[in-house]
Amino acid sequence: MSDVPMIETPSPNFDERKSPVSMLVLHYTGMRDAQSAIAWLASPESKVSAHYVVCEDGQIIRMVDEAKRAWHAGRSHWRGINDVNSASIGIEIVNPGHEWGYRPFPQAQIGALIPLMHDIVQRHGITRGNIVGHSDVAPARKQDPGELFPWGQLARLRLALPRPTRNLMDPLWTDSAFLLALERFGYDIAEPDAAVIAFQRRFRPELIDGVIDGECRAILLALLLPKPRGDE
Helix, strand or coil: CCCCCEEECCCCCEEECCCCCCEEEEEECCCCCHHHHHHHHHCCCCCCCCCEEECCCCCEEECCCCCEEECCCCCCCECCECCHHHHEEEEEECCCHHHHCCCCCCHHHHHHHHHHHHHHHHHHCCCHHHEEEHHHHCCCCCCCCCCCCCHHHHHHCCCCCCCCCCCCCCCCCCHHHHHHHHHHHCCCCCCHHHHHHHHHHHHCCCCCCCCCCHHHHHHHHHHHCCCCCCCC
8 A cells, every 4th residue: 555644434335346347437425524424424323435545635535444345436437447446446536516516626635645546556556547536337317527636637647538629520429329439438328418428528528518519529539539558
């Protein structure tokens, strides 16, 4: 593990993994404060948990051993994986979320998150394409970590896929073709509008309108184009 100081607050909400770790899922807590979120994740009544919680001041709470299956993703899907909990490490990032006053993530918090993510990714060999938000794996149910989350900062450190910005070309797909491409990329498209919004929230956060336009098509095409080995 990294040298980031941690507080141990074990949660009883876990069971055994059914597959090896290949994903990292980022959430926001979506509660009024850190204390409420940690108490809820540690309560046997909640039936939810995470491996780690990162507080706004940079303090990290460890709640479930990485060898175990934390209950953080719920009903979810990514790149053919339906039991995301079994295949992932879950990190809850303290933020009130859209219900309680969504706000930017403090730099102290992101500064603590980065080495934690780096350590997890290195130990488990997680590729950038499998570092996702909760809204990516559950687009019909979730919005977190949301449009204010600094994916670009993580991408510059190779801790997330970057948003394509150069030489973008609109492939002029129909909406149906776009959705098929979105599914190929990894999203569950059972609820198409939700899938499009989740994609925009992640890769075009300045305009989240659910409309499949030329910019969305061009970004998705660029994401699907072959990349050097190790960049997925």
